[in-house]
Amino acid sequence: MPITENQSADTVLSIRDLNIALPKGADRALAVEDVSYDVKRGEIMCVVGESGSGKSMAANAVMGLLPKGVNATQGEILFEGQDLLALTEKQHRALRGLKIGMIFQEPMTALNPLMRVGAQIAEVFEAHGQYTPKERQARALELLIEVGIPQPEKAIRAYPFELSGGQRQRVMIAMALALEPVLLIADEPTTALDVTTQAQILELIRDLQQRRGMSVMFITHDFGVVAEIANRVCVMRHGKIVELGDAKPVLQNPQDPYTQALIAAIPSNAVPPHRETSQVAPLLEIKQLNKVFRSRGGWLKPAREVRALEDVSLTLARGETVGIVGESGSGKSTLGRCVVRLEHPDSGELLLDGVNLSQLKGDALRRERHRVQMIFQDPYASLNPRTKVGMAIAQGPIANGTPKAAALKQAGELLDMVGLVPAPWSVSPTSFPVASASALVLPERWRSIPS
Ligand SMILES: Nc1ncnc2c1ncn2[C@@H]1O[C@H](COP(=O)(O)OP(=O)(O)O)[C@@H](O)[C@H]1O
Numbered sequence: 198m199p200i201t202e203n204q205s206a207d208t209v210l211s212i213r214d215l216n217i218a219l220p221k222g223a224d225r226a227l228a229v230e231d232v233s234y235d236v237k238r239g240e241i242m243c244v245v246g247e248s249g250s251g252k253s254m255a256a257n258a259v260m261g262l263l264p265k266g267v268n269a270t271q272g273e274i275l276f277e278g279q280d281l282l283a284l285t286e287k288q289h290r291a292l293r294g295l296k297i298g299m300i301f302q303e304p305m306t307a308l309n310p311l312m313r314v315g316a317q318i319a320e321v322f323e324a325h326g327q328y329t330p331k332e333r334q335a336r337a338l339e340l341l342i343e344v345g346i347p348q349p350e351k352a353i354r355a356y357p358f359e360l361s362g363g364q365r366q367r368v369m370i371a372m373a374l375a376l377e378p379v380l381l382i383a384d385e386p387t388t389a390l391d392v393t394t395q396a397q398i399l400e401l402i403r404d405l406q407q408r409r410g411m412s413v414m415f416i417t418h419d420f421g422v423v424a425e426i427a428n429r430v431c432v433m434r435h436g437k438i439v440e441l442g443d444a445k446p447v448l449q450n451p452q453d454p455y456t457q458a459l460i461a462a463i464p465s466n467a468v469p470p471h472r473e474t475s476q477v478a479p480l481l482e483i484k485q486l487n488k489v490f491r492s493r494g495g496w497l498k499p500a501r502e503v504r505a506l507e508d509v510s511l512t513l514a515r516g517e518t519v520g521i522v523g524e525s526g527s528g529k530s531t532l533g534r535c536v537v538r539l540e541h542p543d544s545g546e547l548l549l550d551g552v553n554l555s556q557l558k559g560d561a562l563r564r565e566r567h568r569v570q571m572i573f574q575d576p577y578a579s580l581n582p583r584t585k586v587g588m589a590i591a592q593g594p595i596a597n598g599t600p601k602a603a604a605l606k607q608a609g610e611l612l613d614m615v616g617l618v619p620a621p622w623s624v625s626p627t628s629f630p631v632a633s634a635s636a637l638v639l640p641e642r643w644r645s646i647p648s
């Protein structure tokens with residue numbers, strides 16, 4: 198029996214027995230299967246699950262924004278006495294923004310890069326025929342103040358690229374709330390933000406929800422976020438609901454094994470393993486690394502200097518994991534890129550097993566570089582979409598003289614190790630959801646580490 202909930206008088210949105218069918222050739226037949234959950238008046242309902250679990254598809258069905266070829270084939274979505282699945286595109290457009298607001302992970306794709314912030318907010322009013330042009334600007338300013346944008350008089354005249362990621366998300370929230378919707382759908386709105394900004398945006402959403410008495414459907418893959426913000430929680434996996442209930446009992450005493458595993462993985466809940474720091478010589482020593490980026494400046498732009506790293510020193514023992522954390526722009530990636538020598542440090546030393554990487558050049562650098570591998574934020578950017586998965590992994594060893602059959606066998610073992618077997622040899626990386634694509638990068642990197 199699928200998990201469902203009891204009807205109640207204070208239900209704002211009710212998803213009932215929803216099936217969403219994917220086109221032929223997709224990774225599964227149904228994106229969402231027998232899904233029923235409600236969002237109640239004045240609550241934050243968190244929908245949580247790993248990437249590909251169907252969270253966004255259900256939200257897109259509510260908004261009437263399912264991609265082409267993807268259709269709801271069963272169930273209903275009840276909102277203010279109507280079944281949203283029965284609406285025409287025009288009726289849906291009238292509802293969007295007015296009654297239901299939505300914010301997404303990447304504000305940059307939702308904002309018009311060529312339009313000033315104030316004009317974009319004013320456009321929301323214009324689309325729904327509200328206020329005079331002058332009132333729209335005044336209202337836009339009030340909204341920017343309400344969402345806590347620093348220097349709102351300046352921000353209203355700014356273009357999106359002039360704002361930080363967190364500020365852009367605040368602008369998106371202002372636009373979503375402009376028409377005072379009763380329901381806000383937030384699809385991973387903090388996933389692309391650094392931890393500090395994420396905490397501020399979560400606080401803002403909780404604040405606005407209480408001040409306005411709105412209901413929020415909050416989508417996340419992160420149980421840490423659930424613990425911060427949820428009144429109730431709906432856990433999804435492979436298109437189905439595995440657990441549904443008030444946040445506190447679900448967090449404290451999860452019933453489903455999948456939920457249990459996700460909750461155990463929240464960093465603050467995990468018992469840190471006791472690790473002895475090795476007494477032997479460290480594997481990696483970073484000594485007083487400095488890196489300054491200089492932009493040359495142009496006709497209107499002054500030249501700029503950014504001190505990305507300033508006297509950074511740390512050591513890493515064999516078998517040890519060091520977590521490097523900080524807000525965006527604090528130098529984390531530059532440090533990593535210096536260690537793999539994608540970036541050349543201005544000064545300082547990088548010793549790997551006592552060999553000074555920062556001095557190496559040419560062949561010697563190429564040989565040592567193999568021993569340090571990096572995986573990046575965006576797996577699609579590091580995988581060649583035209584090379585089939587099996588071959589992508591086998592290519593390196595084949596180039597280094599391993600017979601093809603042996604290289605492919607090893608590639609199969611590596612795929613197994615990252616949980617991707619049976620190996621879809623013949624597919625291209627882009628047909629994977631992002632999580633699997635990330636896993637794919639691992640064997641690609643490991644193949645070149647000498648055992
Ligand atoms: N545009 C699309 N066309 C076809 N299938 C898609 C599309 N977007 C997502 N899917 C598939 O739909 C399923 C649910 O995905 P999604 O709702 O995006 O998951 P989540 O938001 O939980 O990460 C997955 O199997 C995914 O591969």
Ligand SMILES: [Mg+2]
Pocket residue numbers: 252253254384385
């Ligand atoms: Mg999603």
